[in-house]
Amino acid sequence: MEHINTRGSEWRKWDLHIHTPASINQNYGGENAWEKFISSLENLPENVKVLGITDYYFIDGYEKIMDYKLNQGRLNNILKIFPILEFRIDTFGSTNENTLSKINLHILFNIDESKINTEIDLIKKEFIEVIPISGNDKYSTKMLTKNNFIEICGNLQKGFANLIPPTKKVFETLNSTTWNDRIFTFLGYKEWSNLDKNKQLKDTKEWLYDKVDAFLTSNHINYESNKRWLNEFGDKPLIHSGDIHDFNFLDTLDKKTNNYCCMTWIKADHTFEGLKQIVNEPYERVFVGDMPPLLKNMEGRGGKYIDRISVKPIQSETSWFDFEIKLNPSLVAIIGNKGSGKSALADIIGLLGNSQRTDFSFLNNNKFLKLKNGHKFSAEIQWHNELTDSKTLDSKPNHENVPKVHLLSQNIIEKICENVDDTIFENEIHKVIFSHLSKEEREKCNSLAELITAKTNSIQKQIRQKFEEIKAINEQIIFYEKSLFTENINKLNNLKDDKKIEIIDHLKLKPAQVKKPIEQEQSPEMKKILDELDTVNIKGEKLKKQIDEMINEQTNINKKLTAIKNINNTIDILKEHIQIELSKLGEYFQLLGLRNSDIVKFTTKKGDLDKLKNDLTLRKSEISKDLDESLAGSVKNKINILKVQYTKLKAKLNENEQNYQNYLSLKTDWKNKFRDLYGSKSEPTENSYNFYRIELKKLDNYRLNIPELKKRRISKSQEIHQLKVFLKNELAKLFQPVALFLETNTIVPKKDFKMEFSTEVENRDFKKNFLEFIDRGAVGSFYGINESDTVLTELISNTDFNQADSTVKFLEEVCNRLYFDHRNQKKEMRLQSQLRSERKESDVLNYIYSMNYLTARYKLKWDGKELSELSPGERGQMLMIFYLIIDKSDIPIIIDQPEDNLDNQSVYRVLMPCIKKARDTRQVIIVTHNPNLAIACDAEQIVVSNINKQDNNKVSYNTGSIESKIINKHSLDILEGTREAFTKRGAKYL
Template sequence: MHFLCNANAVNKKSNITGWFDNEIIHLNHDLVAVIGNKGNGKSALADIIGLAGGTKNTSEFSFLTKGRFRQGNLAKNFEAVIEWENEVVEKIPLDENPKEHAIEKVKYLPQRYLETLCNVEDDKFENELKKVIFSHVEEKDKHQKSSLNELIRYKSETIKDSIRLYSEQLLHINEQLIELEKKATSNHISAVQELLKNKEQELEAHLKQQPMEIQPPNTTSSQSGELAELSKKIDESKKLLQTLNETIEAKKTEHTDIKNKISLAQRLEEKIKNFEMQYSYFLSNCSDEVDSLGLKIEDIVTLNVDFTSLRKIQADLGNKDNQLMNELDIDNGNSSSVFIQKQKLESIIKESQNKLDEPTQKYHFYKKLLSEWEQKKADTIAEITKLKANISSLQNEIPNDINNLKHLRVEKTKEIFNEITKISKIYSTLYKPVQEFIDNHSLTESDFELKFEVSIDGSAVLEGILEKINQGVRGKFYGSEEGRKLLQSLIEDTNFNSIDSTITFIEKIMSNLSTNPNQPDLLNIETQLKKNSNVLDFYQYLFSLNYLRPFYSLKLGDKEITKLSPGEKGALLLVFYLLVDNDDIPLIIDQPEENLDNQSVFKMLVPCIKEAKKRRQIIMVTHNPNLAVVCDAEQIIHAQIDKTNNNCISYKSGAIENLEMNKCILDILEGTEPAFSNRKSKYLLF
């Protein structure tokens, strides 16, 4: 522990007259109270000690500012000097601020600093509390981190990685689910049923359009042989043509399948390359731990990527694709093209048919029509069978698939919630030493009722959902005020620290979006979303729990810190610095009683200061007799300025019992002895 032993208020660097003289002030190890009338150099002394001690709060100085002592070149003529108990002496010109990298050897709380922290709506007040909380974390548990936020980020890093992975898996589930839900809608099923009805009507009409039968013609014996030969040739060619058509369709199907496999192979390669990048990031992310432990990461985990088999498949598929393209080529006159072969067969059939007599031609034309009729009949029956199977799937299998995916989605949400609770436990672990200190400290137990509560906050879901829902369309969330009120009530009924309660909340949101308040039919969620939102975004937001935030709340009595007045915030901050802060460097406070009533000063600050001075040196500027006298200051410093003598500032010090100091206290803090006696005589003592 280091103490300021001497504070040589200011050294003159030139022969300038006025302001400060080379006067040494010896400082007590315990409580030093700096008193004096307004504008007599109290804050000047506090600023100067803070400056020499390397404070970071120079922007809140009240004396060493460009509007006051640093205006012009005046401050260049003086330097602050402090001497530590270990005889180390440090100097700094009054026109300079400590270097950015300088170690803060004193904690200085200028009056403006407390006012700024407690009146501005930002994170500064909470961050100051976190600095004190961080002082209770044991060095071995800080992992070389310099702040509580940094430590929380460090401890939460791998957990957040897990949450991101679960969210990616959830995204895939939601994508599948949305596709199935679209198919399972009554509109989609009705559309498929209507298509089936049309196909059945089409089949019924087609059966009535069967070509009228034509018998083979009667021919003379001389014609019979020739026509029979032509008919045989035509029939054989037609069989070959039918086989060729089947081959063409098979090759088209095969070509489509080949193209799909080529695409799958390319996609697989890209996925593997992405995984390689993730692995590289993983290695770099583990480097600190691996190096610190003296390990080789390859002894623990390795990644072996061999594209040989995949590239061979890609090459084989590419060759097959080229072959099929040649076989299905219709424009380049390729002799191996099945379309060229088809054209030749069709030409042979046409030439042969032209040689037939009219009755025979009619007969063959009838056979052609009959074949086409039979083919269309078979195709229509196949389509009807497929549609019936599709409807059966929509009505039986897909609902089961949807239920399975919904169950899987809830399980994934539970996994995400478990990770969020792990972050919450990190908060609890880090705040536990402070809570134990508060619970075990008699002062806080009896008077201040400070309490930490770590929980999971879900209040952000209100605006998050309303940003996505269109409250101008029918549904239970219809109407700006009505919809907000309904959603707010659902949130208030939910305990976001419980996974079961959170899942129930999500189910209620989904139910309210799916149910028509006036009619029994189900609503389409998509129609209730704003144009800039979609079902996938909504599902992902709701089930990935992005709106849940682990947080801690500190209460003073029944009030959370966010509800405290500036005065209450200031009091709480002072309690933290005086009572909870584990740091033992000298603490300099400029008018801690500001914005507090005398009762709060006596009840709250006095016991804290008396407790704090047992373990750290406190230098306090004050106008309040409760702080200087009731706190039993071991040293009183009286600041005085002679404005008729070039603003010369002088400091006298001594114990409370010192007659001169005693009179200064009485005159300055009590308003002289007659005023003190006059007030005392007017009180009724019970």
Template sequence: MIKNKFTKGSEWRIWDLHIHTPNSICQNYGNTPENWEKFISALENLPNDVKVIGITDYYFIDGYEKVMEYKLKHNRLKNIEKIFPILEFRIDTFGSGNENKLQKINLHILFDLDESNLSQEIKLVNEEFISKINISSLDEHKTKSLSKENFISIAGSLKEGFNSLIPSTRQVFEFLNSITWKERTFLFLGYKEWSNLEKNQQLKLIKDNLYSQVGAFFSNNFTTNPSNQSWLDEFGNKKLLHSLDIHEFKYLDTFEFEPDGTQKPSKNYQCNTWIKADPTFEGLKQIKYEPNERVKIQNTNPSFDFDKPYFSSFRFNNDEQIFTDDDDLIFDKSSAIIPLNPNLITIIGGRGEGKSMLTEYIATSFFDKETNKEGVFSKNGNIEVDYCKTIRNQSESLTFPINEDKHSVDFIYINQGNLKNQVEDREKKSKLANSISNLAKLKKSIFNEELNQKVLDNIDELHKLKEFLNENENKIEHLESQEKSTNEFINNITTKENKDKLEKYSKNLIELNTLKLKKVQLENFTKQLNENITSLNEKIVSLNEETKNIPEIEPSSKTFKNQVVAIDLWLKNVNKEIAKIEIEITKVKDEFEKYYKGDLTTLLKDVDKFQNSLFDIRKKIKETKAKQERLTKLTIELFTDNKESKSLISKIEEEYTIQKNKILSDWETFTKVDERKDLNIQQKEIMKNLLNDLDIEVIVDFDEQKFYNEIYHCINGSEWRVKNNKAAQVKHFGIENLSTFFEYIKNKYLQDFYSTGFYKETFTNVLFDENKRKQYIKVFPILKYQKKDLNKISVGQKGTVYLKMMLATEAFSKPIIFDQPEDDLDNEFIMSNLIDLFKNLKKYRQVIIVTHNANLVINADAEQIIIAQNNKGKLKYISGSLENEKINNKICEILEGGHLAFEKRREKYKFIK
């Protein structure tokens, strides 16, 4: 059983699998004790990211044996987590680098040896592999096994023997495929020589056969690696690893010295092979099953390719009772600390083992995260969660004790059945549509407030005008009758002798009244200017608060200088005209006194009285006619369409189309993934995948039932007997849809408003106030999945759509915790889409899944598996990677179809194109 050492799961490390030792047949170190010490020291000074090395000597394992003696007996090489023995063989098939030079093809054999019994393991390699291989395929060497002594005895020297003798490749592969070694070796080929093997298709079958028998290739040229990998991909999916094929100290140097003796980093050492796996043999095998996910050839750590926040650990500082009213269920402190992988984490366990309990308990300690569990969680701070703000700096982290306080960290939490509730528990289509709209960042349809207010104001004004004009004293006929009778009164007190003088007096009187009215208006306007300044200064003081960024407005003489000057000039002219007319009036009175012998004071008072009355009547006639004109204009503006303009009611109707088009435009913008400059190529592909099969139809929905529910409150049942008769209401109004709704308003609203049986204000608000109207008229998108209305697909498909939208909205940011997605999602989507989706998304966000679906664990290539265990009410958690034998066995034990999923994953890349 492999010890569960790497609890954080699969992590990126540099694997340098091509380092020769001073014991190698070809090397430039010098095989002396001093150079061996220097060699070990150089390995100890390799960059921190180098955690796995391969001691790669030709044919023999004694160099590896000596390195491991330093590590195991002398406690050296603590920086290296795993050292593999690799034997480099020559293949007795040759490639051509050019027309004149043949090149031997290199076969690298990596052995999986148990370090706890290393001496016996090395003996096994020597006795059951190396010594059983003939030193060449020549008949004369059938009794000569592969050994340094036989190289020397046959060729005269070790190097000459190495150069001239090649063991039988057929025999090497026979032993490698034996029961002893088939599952304990990993094979590599040298890329350059193998790629030169084929000339004019003559050796294509041999080349393909060699490709099929190895797990990966080696290259020492980082610059050409991408183009060579591209060419290699034509044969299949095997990776081209990079290492310098180190034979001398120069290429082990990680620092060098300036002429003045100062130390500086050296660029001599290079290995750009990053493998995401435990530093174990099983970890290495993952590059065959998931080559594109597990291998990166680049200068920098692939973890830093995309920054993201993530939960970095769960800590169990003490036993914690889970529920306040149940002391039989606790989190066991023996779980200690669970470091969390920043990529894909799956939490598994049998029924009742506590896999969902952990995520539910932790997630609900953060704002806006709801629970499904029955009972009240007990949270006393014995469990802590670490949250790292950036993957590039572990010190940028926060620690949250799980207690009664709610914490503020933004992440998506989908608890068990939550998606199903989202798509089932919503009140019909509009609420689900609103949820979808929010996810797609589709702006809510907002009615044109200016238009809404204008309609309300105009309707209010129209009814006030109607009310005014319907009063007897304001009717034109009544006013004209008053005008006529008042004129008659004036004519009846006027004789031939005083007619001209009285008319002149009346005219002057009218002018005087008009001028005095204008004077009052001008003086009032001056007062308003001053009041406005005072009001504006108060606002300025409020805005400035402690500062004085906005200067206060100076007195009106400066602020409204032009207006004040004009008003003063006008007032002076008005006063002059008043004085002038008053003189004229005095003259008329004087003329009357010369010849009029009657009661002049009474006569002029009567004239004055009737003239003022006539002035008021004519003024009111003018105002009434203006109100009649305004009423006519308002009625046309509200209800009548013509060639020049649309009515306000038609504009309201048109506003819904505008809202509809705006939502469609927002959706188009949302789905134009290729135009987004903030996404890389893979992210764009992820977005396209998420949005695939999704589209929207925007509808303007008129809810007839809700409309008549609102109309119910407008009807006075005592006057109109159809209050509780729905059929009679429908017959009367004739409103069934949006079109008939607006037709009714244009043609019948005024008639009904002025008939009996309605609460007029309520009736008007229901029809014209958008806050009321939106109760029964809504603009919203209907999401289509595979061209089907969301309301016409299964619950699992709805959950699938909702998840896709949720992920598309924030695909590359905050962590997501998803409790048992298989319960909420369409199974076809899980198998054909979700697995690959999570494999891609985990690069850009931390994904934590609670699941009992083996494929989501295995074929999504989860970096970390956390296994929940319940031992008599004590919940405990262990964690590790897929390649960890203990974890591997638990997956197969717990998850139905686990063995099959592993086999499917292993078989995926066993082919040659």
């Protein structure tokens, strides 16, 4: 009966070349050495679990060892012992130019230990004793026995040295129906490799290669070079064993020596069927060296590998679950019919491992939890470091705890792959990309999005600052352009001419002169009144002049306060940017034992600036009070008081004096109005003649300034573009580790690996947003729905937004079409006339030159298509590649039906190699209804799920390896009910 290793295929050391004291050629000491020999085997390193007991031609040594094991309770440290007969074959290989060495054929037999005596007799009678002792015709009737060796040559050793059984007969017998499926053959590598030393026996060498299953070598030092040379003939395994003949090498009882050496690890059940797997998977199943990478990877990392899962009912009458499964640390495939409990096991592992994804396919309120039975079951997970976690099945994952497994349930995969919104899919991709960044590269951020934000914040602020500058430039350009409109020029000329006429008319209204009354005729009382009037006028003029000065001062104060604000804002931005950049260097300063303040100091002396701001603010407040006529004591209030005094004094004058004072008042008013009409030559008041004259003169400067302003605008846009390119390069640095990984991918064939990365400065919806400003029914370059679409599509398609020159050309081309109608011989156009009624010129110009429509982003493509264009199947392929071979997480990953939405070609060409690669660095558990996937991936462990609906839906799990006959049978029963599912690797099965 077969012993089932429920954990599936495991790495063990197999030493398949140990001679016994019964061997014809040995130096143990013969029959007296057996006890020491058995004790030496019992003291082999604990990872040696399978032995090949080798004797020349005969099986006596194996027979005795099995007596020790089966009848005397010895050798309990060894799980399996195979009998191996070593034959010299009648072809010679040269070890050097002058010597010949015999090539050894090793024949391993599959024996049913439950009837061992019968099996040994069968080997003796139907194999050994049917082989002639020599190919020489005169011995053709002499069969292979020790007595015949002695009879012909005088003693056993001479017979062994001189007589070689015919190789052809050996192979004929091995190919008989009795043995052809019960033997495994090896050739000695060294002697075989020397066969064609002088090229005479090359055909024989190739013939022998084809005849055997594997090769043996006792030289592990040159193993890699020997293996490369052997691979020129094919993929047959080369395994190592010390070829032990004595206690010098089987020295496990001697604590002073350490000569025993076996470097061969085989990942298989300790069965004949397990051994046969090394022919099908020579690279995956055989490792020659100190320790297979998986076992080395597990050292000190037991918390990353699940050892076992169990679910027990809390109440005895509860059905459904009552099981314990020991899991293989490599690839586990959970298979079974629909509704048999596959997803249940995956969800339970996800729950116990605190997976952050909780979209369970089975443990949800629409299925199992709907029955309110979750609290009746206690589930436990044990890790290889022997720590455990337990929960009831109605528990919820604690998102504050670190996830110990990563579950991709059916629900999760469907949500990611079939959701039209790319955000969910991109978030999953981002998680994997983030895993490739070193601790230093992550800059203390917890996600890729957070890291991108941290890296781009200061740049975005600079972009916003430059955008504000562009807005100011656009306002100025628009003002200048409108000022130069013909109607505006005509209007200014007309206003100037009108003002000239007004001045001429005003000159005609100059008051007639009234003579000043003679002072001698004035009474003392009248003189006193006149003196008081002069005093009031003088005071009034002084106060008016003071008000004019205060208004000018107030204007200057506002300008200075704005300058202070801009200085402070710029300093704050600069300070924040420096702090951000210095924080990135924190760990480096710490590594060097320095403080960043020792190297870089950013200090500001804003005391004088703050004092000036306070003084100006105070003075501004004082002026505001003086200009408030409602406040007693203010300058304006004093003027009003003087006006009242003037009116009262004037009323006391005689008629002549009143006429003269009226004249003076009229004259003053006439002069003031003339001044207002004509205006000063340097700073004329608004609406004066000189104001319009100067405004017209300014237009010449506007014409000269517009091209310079446009150059400045383009320059600022170029600076924004440069910052966006910088952002693109920063993104490229983040994605570089993954991009390099993809470029050097050898896991999936290049023709099937259709993934590519790029980072670009990309246009996002310029056409759509730009046309929201445009009235496409208005005359201009963008007239017409279809026509404007075509124009913009062509402009965009001809632009490489990654290149500054191309981008600048795009800006100027779009802007030029707004100012000139390219449909009508580039007729000059007014910008506002082409805009929708609610839009302003500044809106569209700010949009064009701000380049907010350009964004630095990475692009991940599959077969030339972006994420939004991928089918669910293509998304599935990409997701599996990311999680299986790109993701650097080392916690177990559980994937429920990864092959869904994938065609068979994708499963074999893409998914299969990814799964096989992933198991090298982490425990992989897949749930699948596709038998080809489990088999093609050579899963280390098969978990067969079954539900018994007649027994209250009790779920059970049978586990074992692919090579296990019992698991094989279970698999065939449930996997589509046919053996056809196993055709890919037929040699693995019954």
